[in-house]
Amino acid sequence: MTPLEEHTQKRAALINADRAFRVDHTRLPHSMELCADKIARRIRTEEATTVWGVEHENVPHPFPGMEFLTGKAIISSTRLFGIIRKMPKGALLHAHLDLTVDPYTLLHFALRYPSFHIRSSEVITSSNISSIVPEIRPLAPDFPAEASSLTDPSYPPMSWVPFSRARERFDETFGGPEGFDRWVTGYMSINPSAAYVTHNNNIRIWDKFRSAALLNMNIVYYTPLWRQYIRQFLEDIAADGILYVEVRINFTRRFMVGADGKMDVPHIEWLKIFKQVVDNFKQEREDFFDAKVIYTVIRDCDAAGLEEHLEDCLVMKKEFPDTIVGFDLVGDENILIPLKDYLEPLLQFKERQKHEGVSIPYIFHAGETCGDGTKADENLYDAILLGTKRIGHGFSLVKHPKLMQICREQGIALEVCPISNEILRLTASMPMHPLPILLNHGVPVALSSDDPAIFQNIGLSYDFYQVVVASEVTGLLTLAHLARDSITYSMLEGAEKVKLMQMWEDRWFKFLLELVSSEKGQN
Amino acid sequence: MTPLEEHTQKRAALINADRAFRVDHTRLPHSMELCADKIARRIRTEEATTVWGVEHENVPHPFPGMEFLTGKAIISSTRLFGIIRKMPKGALLHAHLDLTVDPYTLLHFALRYPSFHIRSSEVITSSNISSIVPEIRPLAPDFPAEASSLTDPSYPPMSWVPFSRARERFDETFGGPEGFDRWVTGYMSINPSAAYVTHNNNIRIWDKFRSAALLNMNIVYYTPLWRQYIRQFLEDIAADGILYVEVRINFTRRFMVGADGKMDVPHIEWLKIFKQVVDNFKQEREDFFDAKVIYTVIRDCDAAGLEEHLEDCLVMKKEFPDTIVGFDLVGDENILIPLKDYLEPLLQFKERQKHEGVSIPYIFHAGETCGDGTKADENLYDAILLGTKRIGHGFSLVKHPKLMQICREQGIALEVCPISNEILRLTASMPMHPLPILLNHGVPVALSSDDPAIFQNIGLSYDFYQVVVASEVTGLLTLAHLARDSITYSMLEGAEKVKLMQMWEDRWFKFLLELVSSEKGQN
Structure with a gap:
């Protein structure tokens, strides 16, 4: 053997050893999978030049895996995205229900209810329109309007205006009703200039996040709209090929606002509605398996407050044993309370569960940070x-x-949210994202969307796309394995899990067949 | 044991196991080291609030480990930086000699030689001054000046103007001679707006890098200046507490320009001067150990071209056996030729060395990329x-x-260049840098400055600072271990290495003594 031959042989063995833990390395693909993977790789390579290698209007110097909010329109136009959009995604394991529906849709839901009102701290003028965040709330049906236009110079600051009237009478200077939509939805999500210029770091961008989240949540937590909202969420994810979801509901608020404008609708009602909508949806749609709930609460209460929530969670679990599948604490880990400070109630709750004969596994947020040795880390x-x-x-x-x-040995999967991480400035773009490190170390991963209302990444296709274009190792087949793993690491058990996996495999087979035959037709 | 006690015990054991590979975890510190580490941690914590937690003029929302070019002035003003500046740094193992001296100093070196000329493709005006990069070269001593001012409307494009005359006659509108200095040095380094706005990604920023590098190199590779340049380099690093350097010299150009303006000074002369300057410096300065050379060539030649360089390197090694300590290929790995395409000559050269009885170890650039499975990776x-x-x-x-x-098991150290990585946009800021991953995995690391002329990080203090403020795990003691490792993983052998290590330990002891006693005085 020549030295070159020897090197070549050793090289192949080394790469093999280096990738031994990868999810796409240990499982034997069938021929159609290989063929589809090859097609996707070919298109990716072509589009790296034809799409990402050329200048676009308003997007100078694009690159694969670039800042999502800037590159979204380009992504949506690619052939590769079209393919990924059709692919079955498996389970969505990390999404916060109150931040999942497109703000424009949500705003138009709110317009249907006369209860919704809006107010601002000043008359809206051209000089403050891009800095004043309005407040939106459902009030009592007989609430007397306090003003009729936010842009009228006579508007008394902080007076409530009926939502639809405020929209109709939004001054033409600011685009009239359509301008109103742009204005309000602009504050309900994060725009490129906030993420990539004014608030371009992980500490600052959370200010924008919190402000946008609050606006969305004040609309969502209204019983009449809640039902419609959940339906919309299910339709959106099903349309993107997601078969099953374990969605986080934020139970920090004790009550939701009811149709009568009173904030008195308890948690148990929230879940009752959730279950009704899900059951209806499942009956109507053969392409959707189920939706379950992870009980979450913001990590800013004291230990006693947490105990109350754990107790509440237990009550709900008993009432909805098949729906509640886990418990979690949420919010910016860099500044809020670490798990370390909640150990006593969290450890007690485990004992409590044994005693009560129920199982509510912890599915904790942890390490959503760039910190090294900080409390979040x-x-x-x-x-x-x-x-x-x-x-x-x-x-x-x-x-x-x-x-x-x-994590590798005990099968603790990571719910990795690529676009969320990038917009919240943990990583500047996808090529810098640590996902390849996790994959190569054999840590199980389920890709997730986190807060699509705010990040504009509804479904899982955008996150799948960003992942696959930022690597030469990861391919369509890797994405398929990650989709399979999202089912494997779901909280489903036994026959249910088998059934969902079979449902996914059937969809995957159909997808492959369509992709491979359509490509054959083209060549 | 209560569940809480059990958790607490397991937690400590888990953190211990997780950090078992760290350089600062396995070695037993002495009490003064612990004390100094504690002082530095206390100051770091204080300054996180008093310095990094407040707004600065021109630096909105600073944070520890922020973009270096924006935060440099703040860094320099901190007490922690003052401490690090005094600390002995060990060896500088990764720096490109032709890009190590501050551009302003270099420009003023060039002004002393009448041979230096400058030209531009247009008359310099207010509308093109920030886009036209000038060309600077040493010409023959009797070269007749072709023009006398770059800013005079009658300047014929591409005509050579004597450097000092161009400076004197630089129009007052642009700041006169000082404006000239700002203009030229601006193109010899990377400014914040290029790195963080206009060229804010790893592909684009290389354009700026190449352009700046060329300007510097065209001044540096001039024999009369070369001597002075090396001296300046040694003074700068010694002043920063660096005791030893293995510097990369770029031998891609076959010849340097001599005093007569002819480009005919061969490599052997470059090294002769290098050795003379180093020997003189060593004799004068007790605080400096030595300087050696890694022969480098840009990875854009063909295999035959590489063979010629390897042959040249061998000749030089025989001529300067104690100076040449390694061979490397340099340049943007994302677009230039990968090692894979040079295997034949590189494997042959190893055989050749055995045959010739010399040892020129490879010390390769590799993986300077965000790519995953790309040729650079x-x-x-x-x-x-x-x-x-x-x-x-x-x-x-x-x-x-x-x-x-x-790398951990075979002791292959990484020459990690934090500030270089950040400015070349492999990472957006230090908290995102993968260094903690390397440290926790037990990969040996030597911190390095790479191209301080371009990045403005002369010495090692800035890189040390950026590393230590971006972590709660890493402390002054970790930096000391990294400094020790820079000696351990140098190409020095036997008694030489022992001697340098002893020199470092003595300096370290003095540093500790001074730090600890000065702090005692303060409290």
């Missing part, structure tokens, strides 16, 4: 020791060799 | 298989579990 240790079944984000897990090993 | 496989002693950058190594293991 160290949440990973506590989450794992508390027996978390999956980890929400786990962005900083890659720093921890022992924890990566534990 | 895969250079890592070939570098390691070719027996590289260290890896230049290895930014993408963190993706490769097997390669990290090999």
